[in-house]
Amino acid sequence: MQADREGGWLAAFYFLYFCALGAFMPYWGPWLHAQGQSPLAIGILTAAVQFSKVLAPNLWGWLAHFWGSRRIVPWAALITAAGFLALGLAHGNFSALLLITLTFSFFWAATLPLVDATTMDWAQRCGAAYGRIRLWGSLGFIALSLGMGGLLAHWGMTAFLPGIAIFLVAAWGASRYLPYGTLPDANAPRPRLSGTLRQVSLWFFLLAGLLEQASHGAYYAFYSIYAEQHGLGSAAIGMLWGFAVLCEVAFFWWGDRLIRRLGVSLVFTGAFVLTALRWGVIAWWPGLVWIILVQSLHAASYAAFHLAAVHWVSGRFPGALRARGMALYASVVYGLGGGLGALGAGWTWAHWGGQNTFAAASALALFGGVFLIQALRPAPTLEKEAD
Known part of the structure; x- marks a missing residue:
């Protein structure tokens, strides 16, 4: 059944996305420490990830209004994965780490709000429950927040970047099959945001x-x-x-x-x-x-x-x-x-x-x-x- 297949891809994306997040959040600080960063530098790099969520989602949401999420989410997921791997090329240099962190965070922040909107649209069309799709993200977070510890215990901090990138690449693969809405018609009149913002x-x-x-x-x-x-x-x-x-x-x-x-x-x-x-x-x-x-x-x-x-x-x-x-x-x-x-x-x-x-x-x-x-x-x- 098509609705079940579409729901399966949405659940897979949430699971894989939050697997990466569950591996990232507990071990980002320890990985930076292992790269020789000071507590102040770790604080700045952590804040860079957080504050990227202020500007980036609004820009991506505006672009999706004209281009459609289908044209944005897969590319953003792929660039995020590449950005994680690129962190290894910084070799502990703070300026390089900051630049790469701002870049991958900017694209990472694009995906989840757009997928949330896609999931709500799909749930309304199919009479499904958003929460029963979104819970797979929480399960993914649990799996990797616990599992990444065992991986790092065996392989050390060298497993941190590739371990997360694997799940981000898999999330990119799932994002290509999500039930996005139809692409915007360039000639059709578009609803304005101004009325709601007032x-x-x-x-x-x-x-x-x-x-x-x-x-x-x-x-x-x-x-x-x-x-x-x-x-x-x-x-x-x-x-x-x-x-x-x-x-x-x-x-x-x-x-x-x-x-x-x-x-x-x-x-x-x-x-x-x-x-x-x-x-x-x-x-x-x-x-x-x-x-x-x-x-x-x-x-x-x-x-x-x-x-x-x-x-x-x-x-x-x-x-x-x-x-x-x-x-x-x-x-x-x-x-x-x-x-x-x-x-x-x-x-x-x-x-x-x-x-x-x-x-x-x-x-x-x-x-x-x-x-x-x-x-x-x-x-x-x-x-x-x-x-």
């Missing part, structure tokens, strides 16, 4: 999402260190990370059904409240039992938030505008929000300590909820404008 609720939504994702900066940068300070060993910490992503997978499996039953607004609101609760419990009750329990809230702070956001954005950016809407969401919420959150968490950790850092993250998520309330107010029906 809506105040959109900017409340983006600000709320930015704050919610910024609150994760403490978790991604310092959770493992914080857990170690409270008596957990590395094996236990690894299991806690894996448990959190398994809870994320479970929500992606059932989340679309839950959104249909409860509505986007209620799921969104619950995600923000539970995110604040998660960071608050970690701050004030960091014992093992509570930490295990609140790790299950990753299903809310990431999976429920992202799934509700994708549905919300898809409703505000219909048809030909969807790729640009997803790109705007990715750049502001994950690019800018993630980058500012990481920087802010570093500052608060250095000046306020671990407990107050997670307390601040909890307050940040609650503050984001204030803007979310404004964003979820009913909006007037959008009228498509022609150029």
Whole structure:
């Protein structure tokens, strides 16, 4: 059946893309350290990856509006893989590493928002669930965040670049068969983005999402260190990370059904409240039992938030505008929000300590909820404008 085949290619792309990401995130810093980079240099190179998500998705979303995602995603995936391999040619030179990192990050940031838009279009056409396709990305992340450790233990850091590039090349292969929409007609009038951008609720939504994702900066940068300070060993910490992503997978499996039953607004609101609760419990009750329990809230702070956001954005950016809407969401919420959150968490950790850092993250998520309330107010029906 064609729909099953198309869904299989989408699931394969997510799995392979997040395999590469799951191998990259935990070991990028150690690989840079093995290349002789200082802590400051590692911070700059890590921030370069994060902040590339601010500009790049918007540019690629704009180009997809005219060229179609079919002409962009496969090339971007292939250049990303080549960029990873090119990092080995820098031989530890910081300037070369920075230039190559900016290049591969720029193309890597192109793929996921455009594929998300493609998946939502396909899901609506086929009556399928976005979450049940997207969960394969989470499974890929688990597989390689654990598996890459064993690979590096056997082969050393020399396996880092080719190990990731293999999955990126495979993702390129899968991207060639994704169910993209029809190519834009150069002579047809195109819907404008300006009407949507004038809506105040959109900017409340983006600000709320930015704050919610910024609150994760403490978790991604310092959770493992914080857990170690409270008596957990590395094996236990690894299991806690894996448990959190398994809870994320479970929500992606059932989340679309839950959104249909409860509505986007209620799921969104619950995600923000539970995110604040998660960071608050970690701050004030960091014992093992509570930490295990609140790790299950990753299903809310990431999976429920992202799934509700994708549905919300898809409703505000219909048809030909969807790729640009997803790109705007990715750049502001994950690019800018993630980058500012990481920087802010570093500052608060250095000046306020671990407990107050997670307390601040909890307050940040609650503050984001204030803007979310404004964003979820009913909006007037959008009228498509022609150029």
